[in-house]
Amino acid sequence: MSEVPAVRIERLSKSFDGVEVLRDIELTVNKGEVVSVLGSSGSGKSTMLRCINWLEEPDRGSIYIAGERIGVDASGRKMSNWALAALRARTGMVFQGFNLWPHFTVLQNIIESPVQVKGMRKDEARTLALALLEKVGMEHKADAYPYTLSGGQKQRVAIARALAMSPEVMLFDEPTSALDPERVGEVLQVMKTLSAEGYTMIVVTHEMEFARAVSDQVVFLEKGRIIEKADPVTFFTNPTTERVRRFLELA
């Protein structure tokens, strides 16, 4: 494949206070691919995702966003804050806890980054935001404040906010884990739509059904290492490791 992958991770390692949480992670995510990252709590899934946009600084290894190395500049030194921010702006992140900005309305939450970071004109950003709100089924709440929304609604707005930056890749960090079962479906539905539209997505999740139906690749982390990487059919019907087999039996 000649096209530059949306995300490439090479030999990524990371420790917290001497405890190794990631070890020699290798992963390539091509444009338009959906990669689900599975594993038990504490296996390093979220840390891996947060290293991609440098919210966590890796100890070793390199990460490329659309071919550009993040965190380290061409001369091997630490990237300037400004350059790091510019590269981060090309990724979109959706958090488990939504993290909408409470002092802004739904619409303001979405136009904030395109206007402030990318310098987009306000009316242009507004048009974009309304289109994205319609995509996630939240256009009727454009002028509401985040605290009035349900968890599922907040997460759909958070997805629209991330999409507004037209990111190379969408990073989902357990987007449905803070939702009650009835709200999980509406968020997963939005994510399915995005994958059908060709968005590149890396999804840390516990939703097996979603991973099976939507992913192009499924990755399983155990104690900071990728121990299984396969297409969803192989992963769910014929995993090579005993660990994954046990995990799937319990799920």
Next chain:
Amino acid sequence: MSEWAIIWDARQAFLDGFLNTLLLFGLSISVAFATGCLFAFWLERRNPLTWLLRGFIDCMRMLPFLILAYLLYYGLPSLGLRLDAWTAGLIALIIYYAAYFGEVLRGARLVLPAGQVEAAKAYGFTGFRLYRRIVLPQLVIKTRPLMGNLLILALKDTAFLTIITVRELTAAANSVQATYFIPMEAFVVVIALYWLISICLELALKWAGRFGAKRGFEHV
């Protein structure tokens, strides 16, 4: 002539003092607030200047306001810097309350959910823009009752400036009562005028409370 008639005749003195107090108060708290916001931004950084600022804020918190005003007006000339009373008073109010505003905002910053800032970073915000657009508005909304208290304290501290000869409201009352020896009436008028300003501050605070409540912030 009754005492109240004397007060009425001296109304120009009261009015001048009232306007001067308003001007000193309005100007000093505006600049102090802006400076306090910058202080709180700076306190997030880790460099030698931060320690200097930390020390300065602690100094202001242990120093009675009157001493600061004395230092600026009577102390600085011995270092060759002579300020007129009004300027010295204004500067004293500004630096004293900037320290307090900064401290209140810093406290709120410590308990701001980390995810808010992470989300902003993830979308490419950095440095002062992140602070100005995402962090600061939330800090101000959260601390509005404390800010209101500081405003009232600052208003009352303007009265100290009479001691370094600023012609503000308390000075006006003092001069009228000393000339005609009618302390009760003169100070009652002054109390009413300070009260009037405080009521306006309270109303502004109530409005700010509704602004915050509409956005789901806890204090009303």
